[in-house]
Amino acid sequence: MRVGIIGLGNFGTAMANLVANNGHEVIGWEYHEAVVDEINTQHTNQRFLADVPLHHNLTATTQIETGVQEREAIFIAIPTVFIHATLQPLRNQIADNAVLINLAKGIDRRSGLTAFQIITNIFPHHRRVMLSGPSIANEFARGLPTVVVAAGEHEHDLWLTAQLLDNDHFRVHFSDDAIGVELGGILKNIYAIGLGMFDGQSLQSVNLRAVYLTAALAEMARIGQGFGASIETFLYLSGVGDLLATALSEHSHNRRMGELLAQGLHIADIQDRMGVLPEGYTTLQSIRAVAEKRRISIPLATGLWQVIQGTLSTETFVQGLIKGFIE
Numbered sequence: 001m002r003v004g005i006i007g008l009g010n011f012g013t014a015m016a017n018l019v020a021n022n023g024h025e026v027i028g029w030e031y032h033e034a035v036v037d038e039i040n041t042q043h044t045n046q047r048f049l050a051d052v053p054l055h056h057n058l059t060a061t062t063q064i065e066t067g068v069q070e071r072e073a074i075f076i077a078i079p080t081v082f083i084h085a086t087l088q089p090l091r092n093q094i095a096d097n098a099v100l101i102n103l104a105k106g107i108d109r110r111s112g113l114t115a116f117q118i119i120t121n122i123f124p125h126h127r128r129v130m131l132s133g134p135s136i137a138n139e140f141a142r143g144l145p146t147v148v149v150a151a152g153e154h155e156h157d158l159w160l161t162a163q164l165l166d167n168d169h170f171r172v173h174f175s176d177d178a179i180g181v182e183l184g185g186i187l188k189n190i191y192a193i194g195l196g197m198f199d200g201q202s203l204q205s206v207n208l209r210a211v212y213l214t215a216a217l218a219e220m221a222r223i224g225q226g227f228g229a230s231i232e233t234f235l236y237l238s239g240v241g242d243l244l245a246t247a248l249s250e251h252s253h254n255r256r257m258g259e260l261l262a263q264g265l266h267i268a269d270i271q272d273r274m275g276v277l278p279e280g281y282t283t284l285q286s287i288r289a290v291a292e293k294r295r296i297s298i299p300l301a302t303g304l305w306q307v308i309q310g311t312l313s314t315e316t317f318v319q320g321l322i323k324g325f326i327e
């Protein structure tokens, strides 16, 4: 198949390479010109996916129209904050029968829309798939076993997604709960920041982690229900699975942000260091407003926000957690 990828960052490059290794012809658009040159000449991407050799079926371009024209499937792998500005000009550039597969996991702060909702608004008549689940790029890019979940309106599109991605170490499962699958991936980023903060402050108690992650999962499911998602979706890979992977992985950008906060770094310093702030931070800002409007109780996320803002001490937060303010 002829496949396009928008964004050859950490996740986009790992996905592009997986699809290329599976025998498909892949062209990726990337914002950073040096990354494009390196992929085309060296077949590596040291900036975003160091030390992983890239397949010759993968080429890169800075011309976004070239990356999307005459493609049967197009993966979207840029942070949510860039999706509207990047995709809006492509409204009439993408073939009518192309399937759009969203990999971004975030909520736009201004509109309160999820990445998949933004894509749906721009391309209402295209076939669309939401892909999520525990899939740390640095792991599956090195052949470590990974299982993800695809959700969409038409089963045919889920099979097409599986045809592109499935191999001996990577599998795609199906769901019909697109908003539940997407929200699991979006919301767990918030709670991964919190776990990074605890670990960064040497609160490395397995008991506390268990309490915290249980409370996080309950809050994720409660938010999901407020959006019409099915609670069972949160008990599978794109919910609890992704929460555990992101909260516990040393490669997670969101968890890393929590560790840097624990070291006393300010948001501006973290942005300087990380380039783009991890999506969990913007999601945390957005979800507070959305939860208020939908009258969903989110004490854990609210407490985390107060800890990040310095208006609540970590000790008070932990006390509240074990005394049950999370319920």
Ligand SMILES: NC(=O)c1ccc[n+]([C@@H]2O[C@H](COP(=O)([O-])OP(=O)(O)OC[C@H]3O[C@@H](n4cnc5c(N)ncnc54)[C@H](O)[C@@H]3O)[C@@H](O)[C@H]2O)c1
Residues within 6 Å of the ligand: 006, 007, 008, 009, 010, 011, 012, 030, 031, 032, 048, 077, 078, 079, 080, 082, 086, 103, 104, 105, 106, 135, 136, 137, 138, 253, 276, 279
């Ligand atoms: N990294 C992972 O393991 C992983 C796993 C699952 C989902 N995701 C999701 O994938 C998405 C991308 O994450 P990532 O980790 O690859 O990010 P990254 O920081 O590695 O890459 C950032 C990407 O954004 C692009 N970009 C930067 N400035 C831009 C601009 N002004 N306009 C358009 N694009 C711009 C970069 O070129 C790059 O492709 C996020 O939504 C993330 O939640 C990541």
